[in-house]
Amino acid sequence: MLSSIIGAAIGSAIDGADGDDSTLDGAIGGAVAGFAIRALAPVVLTYATGWLVLHGIGKAKDALFATKGGA
Numbered sequence: 001m002l003s004s005i006i007g008a009a010i011g012s013a014i015d016g017a018d019g020d021d022s023t024l025d026g027a028i029g030g031a032v033a034g035f036a037i038r039a040l041a042p043v044v045l046t047y048a049t050g051w052l053v054l055h056g057i058g059k060a061k062d063a064l065f066a067t068k069g070g071a
Contacts, residue, residue: 007034 011030 005031005034007031007037 007030008027009030011033012024012027014026014030
């Protein structure tokens with residue numbers, strides 16, 4: 001809830017800076033962006049953590065089974 005309110009306030013301020021129209025569309029866009037960020041942050045964090053773990057496992061496997069004579 002708070003992220004939507006903050007997003008709406010920031011979107012409204014950014015949209016109101018140009019002075020062409022009302023700030024309502026900026027507030028709506030900011031609220032939607034705040035909600036989307038709040039919903040997607042755990043997914044992105046989980047994906048990044050999984051990728052780092054798999055990357056680390058791959059590097060450890062390569063270091064463990066590397067041969068000195070080349071391919």
